[in-house]
Structure formats: structure tokens, C-alpha cells
């Protein structure tokens with residue numbers, strides 16, 4: 001069972017790749033067995049397709065049959081790309097006359113409108129679901145706030161990267177929040193592995209939006 005943990009790397013997306021910051025990520029003890037003696041050890045790293053060159057540091061506890069990976073803050077969880085990239089798409093849709101108009105403006109020339117619409121709608125649905133969960137988890141901060149990027153930006157006086165800000169504000173709740181903001185493990189039938197799921201989610205058009 002793979003578990004993702006928040007990694008406060010302090011790097012931008014580009015810095016994380018150029019400095020290979022996953023190499024300096026550290027997890028001092030097993031999250032399941034604080035007293036050790038479970039065989040907990042570094043378990044290499046795995047690649048993320050998007051942004052290119054990104055790798056994620058990973059550990060393994062043989063006793064708990066569990067891998068732990070340190071997800072840097074700027075990355076979307078269990079979804080391709082960065083939080084800022086996804087947020088920009090959803091923010092554009094919220095300000096567009098229609099979802100169709102936003103998808104048309106964002107798509108590359110070789111991407112059909114139908115494909116772009118699916119791509120955009122998926123991001124809008126996931127981000128709005130995550131914001132809805134964040135609003136209900138953080139009533140002291142977000143009570144009465146609509147679960148949209150622009151409403152939460154206004155509410156938190158945060159002009160950009162409100163998802164990144166929420167990672168910080170909701171740090172104690174990330175394991176209970178859904179992707180791409182939170183680190184909650186997906187529930188899926190058949191016992192499929194999350195990493196395989198992540199690969200299936202690889203980058204799809206339109207690429208111009210990042």
C-alpha cells in the first residue's frame with residue numbers, strides 16, 4: 001500500500017528537477033514504527049512523467065508491506081503536473097464565458113475540442129471537489145467560501161497558487177483530502193497499484209496550458 005507524505009522541499013518545480021532534490025529528501029524513521037527494527041530503508045526513487053525529469057524519493061517498510069514517498073509541495077498528488085498548472089486551468093475556466101470557450105482557448109492546434117473538453121472538465125471536477133473538502137475541513141478559515149479557485153483566492157487574499165497555500169494551511173489534514181491537493185489514497189477495486197494508476201494518468205493534451 002503506497003503512502004504519500006508532504007515534502008517541504010522549498011524548491012520551485014524547475015529547481016526540484018535541476019537540483020535533483022529528491023536525492024536530499026529524507027525520512028528519519030518509519031511512519032508506522034517509530035521505534036524502528038522493521039527494516040525500514042530507502043527504496044530508490046520513481047519517475048513522474050510530468051513535469052519531465054521529476055523523480056520522487058521512496059522508502060519501504062517490509063514489516064508493514066508499505067512504501068512511503070515524499071511528494072514535493074509544488075506537485076499535484078496522484079495526478080500529472082504541478083498544482084499551479086492545474087490551478088491555472090481551473091481559474092481560466094471559471095473566468096471564461098463557458099467551459100467550451102476555455103477548452104478551445106487552451107487547446108493546442110492538433111487537439112480536438114472534444115478531447116480538450118474532457119481534459120479541462122476532469123481538472124475542474126477534481127479541483128472543485130478538493131476545494132469543497134478543504135472548505136469543510138477548515139471552517140475556521142473558509143466558512144461560507146464557495147469551492148472555486150477564485151473564491152478561495154479572494155477569501156485567503158492569495159492572488160496565485162491557492163492550492164499551494166492550502167497544502168500548507170491544511171497540512172494536518174492532507175491524508176484526508178482528495179487529489180490533486182490532498183494525499184488521500186484512492187480507493188479502487190481489484191487491488192490495483194496506485195503507481196500503475198498514476199502512469200495511466202500520464203500527460204494528455206492540451207499541453208499549452210502549463
Ligand SMILES: [Zn+2]
Pocket residue numbers: 030031032033038039040061062063064
Ligand atoms: Zn516500519
